[in-house]
Structures are given as C-alpha cells and as structure tokens.
Amino acid sequence: MARPDRRVNLAVARTIPPFLLCVCVYACYIVTKPICIDYLIRPLPKYSRGSRVGAGIAILVIFYVLIFVVIITYLRLLYNITRNPGFLPRSSPPTKEQQETEPSERPQRRKRKHRRTRTAEKPDKTDIDIERGADGNADGGAIPLDNTGLESFYTKDVFVCQEDGRPLYCSTCCRYKPDRAHHCREVDRCVLKMDHFCPWVGGVVSETSFKFFIQFVFYTLIFCVFSLIICATFTAEIIQDTGGANVHLAIGIGLSSLFGLFSFGMTISSLQLAMWNLSTIENLNRRSAVWTLAIRVPDRMLARLNPESRWAPTFRTITYPLPPVPLSPEAARDYQPPEKQHVFAILQTLPGENPFDLGSPFKNLQQVLGYSIIDWFLPLRQSPCADRTTGDSFYELGPVVSRLKKEAGLNPPPESQPTTQNDTERKHKRRRSSHRRSQE
Secondary structure (H helix, E strand, C coil): CCCCCHHHHHHHHHHHHHHHHHHEEEEEEEHHHHHHHHHHHHCCCCCCCCHHHHHHHHHHHHHHHHHHHHHHHHHHHHHHHHHCCCEECCCCCCHHHHHHHHHHHHHHHHHHHHHCHHHHHHHCCCCHHHHCCCHCCCCCCCCCCCCCCHHHHHHHCCCEEECCCCCCCCCCCCCCCCCEEEECCCCCCECCCCCCEEECCCEECCCCCCHHHHHHHHHHHHHHHHHHHHHHHHHHHHHHHHHCCCCHHHHHHHHHHHHHHHHHHEEEEEEEEHHCCHHHHHHHHCCCCCEEEEEEECCHHHHHHHHCCCCCCCCEEEEEECCCCCCHHHHHHCCCCCCCEEEEEECCCCCCCCCCCCHHHHHHHHHCCCCCCCHCCCCCCCHHHHCCCCCCCCCCHHHHHHHHHHHHHCCCCCHHHCCCHHHHHHHHHHHHHHHHHHHH
16 A cells, blocks of 8 residues: 555646646736737737837747747656656565575565665665675675576676675565666656656656756746746836736746746756766765675686685675575585676775766766757757666766776776777767667
8 A cells, every 4th residue: 555645746746747737828828918918019008108019029939939948848858757767677576485495584574674664775685694605705605585687787897786796676676776776665666867756747757857857947947037037027117107016927926936946946956966977866975975886807807816816806706697596505516607607896985986977077967968969958869878778887987986996906908998088089989879879
C-alpha cells in the first residue's frame, strides 16, 4: 500500500500541469484583451489616451512568441517524464528457497525492511569479511545475494561500487544500480541520475529530462519578466489616468512575480548543478561525499598481483565473474573460474571530490545541454550524458579518476597515452559524433 505522502505527491503532480495550462490561458487573456485591445489598439472611452497600434502589436508578437517557446519546452519536458523517465526495471524478489539457502542474510534483510521508511537506498552488505579471501582479494570472500546483472558492470573500465567491490544494490527493486542511480519513493523505482521529484512538471526529473527542465525554467523566467514589466508599466499608466487599477493586471503582476521568483531560483540552482556535474541528491553532501570506485586493472599488471610477486599493491581487488551462489564447500573446491576474468582495483576518492567533474564548468554544461548552441536553446536532442554507446563507464569521468589511476599505477604505458592536445580533441570529437549518430 502506498504511503499517504506518496499518494499526495502523485496526485499533486497530476493536477499541476492542467493548472499551469489554465494559468497560460489566463495570461493570454490579460495581455490580449485588457492591455493590447482595450488600452493600446482601441482604447476604451474611460482612458484619455490615443490609439497605439504599433505598441500593441509588438507586445502581442513578443508575448505569444515567448509563451509558445515556454509551452513547447514544457510539453517536451512532460513527454520525457511520462514516456522516457529513465526508470530501471525491477527484479523479482528472492524466492523462499533462495532465502532458506542463505540463513546469514535473513536477519539483515529483515532489518533493511524495518528501516525502509527512512531510505530506500542501502548498500547491499554481507556479514562476511571481504578481506579474508584467497590472496587477500575482495573476490575471495564476498558472496553477493544475486549475481544477475553484474555483467553490465564488470565489462566496463570503471563503475561506482561498495567497499567490497560490488555495485550498489537497491533492496526495494532487488537489483544492482548503475552509477548515479537513486531510488525514488514517489514512483517506487530506481531512476538513472535522478535529480528530484518535481510536482510542477508531473514527475521525476532525471538524466533524460534535466536538460529540458533547465530550458523550461529559463524560458519561463524570461516570459515572467516580460509579463511583469508590461503589466506593471500599464498598471501605473491606468492608475494615473483613472485613479484605479485593473484587477486583471493586478493579478497578472502577482502571478508574474510568483512564477518569476520560482523560475529564477530553479534556473540558477539547475545551471549551478550542471556546471558542477552534480544532481540535487548528490549535492546534498557534495563537500563530504567519498566515492568508492572499481577501476579495471590492466592486463599487463595482472601478473604483478600474484602473491609470489615482489610488488605489493596498495589497493584491494575483486575479480569478476563472481562464483555462483550458493556455493557449497564441495563445489567451492571443484569450482573453476572462467578463462576471461576481469580484475578491478577498489579505490576511494577524497572527501568532496567528484569523479564525474570533467575539470571545467563549460565541459560539465556540455554533458547536460549538448555540444552545439542549437542544443543549448532548442529542446530537440537528449543530453550527451544519457548516451549509452560508449562502454568505458556509465558516465564520462574527469581528472579525479585519472589521478586515482596514476596514484595506483594503473595508467597505460606512456607510448599508449595521448601525447598531444590534438589527440585529446580527436577523442572528444569521436565521442560527440557517436552521440549525434545515436540521436539520429
């Protein structure tokens, strides 16, 4: 049964879009009839002013162009929120037989269920010490609840993980979560790069809709400022001519001020988050957050991880694929790991470091708004960060990850690194072209 606050939020989210449509219709009436027709183009007898047709037509043209852009961006935003919200599919909960084969997990699962009212995102931690595996590697002792879906993680070079090297786990959706995915209690689903649940736009703002949300609040701000100026200007003239104010213009001033302040705050905060390459959820503890990353160990270094080697790594490791679960002692002795193995180093950032910060606000903005000026101002293409054609990581990573690789000795040999700035530019151009092809 849905929680009362969740039902209220969903009901409000479905009610506000029609309400905003009514506000737009009323705004059209205020500007068209009381201002442009009755006061500027064909002034009523009570106004002691002459006809100003040019001013009335210019105001009408600018007003309807702005409101058309606002409506288009809002409809594009609503379409993505309803049709492409970025939800992750839910997995089936473990069966009774699976729970009986893992008695050590049952008390912890009951505890997570009891605390579910506080948060739906808990790390999937077991009671087994991951440091007690063979050769001191994390894969020797960590037994996950389910290995399903791990291939989409260990086939990448870098992904966000828990302290034992496994991806973050959502106990509500019963699945491992990709990088930056969060569980939304209002829709009861995990959402890719969830930013926030916004009743004003009818749902969850995520990686598929954050760009269009920024465009919507930006154009709404411009529209509200223009409406406020014309309503306030002609209200002052009417008061001077007649000694009284038009009630519709007074309401227009109030609505323009209210929505203008709201859109101004949302525009500034959204652009700031985009320049930092953060979501609203990630920004809550951005100064103290510590990210744990699983970074692939190059094949040339695998021989050095042998216990007989003189080189001692400064990091823990985990090897994929993980052994099947459950694994009896007899099966563990006979278990043969697959030939193709993926070894990852488990590294942590410093407090406050963001591995997804690309090093400059402009590059971070490009990840959200696009690579061209047309993408920045027109709600046509998806954000580049929603592109899944590149397989190195779920999202493009920045200098923090490069530093971690360098400190751990995981960088490729110097001859395989880009030696000039042109090589780096070509790499970015290839990424941009792949994104454009995927959009087409």
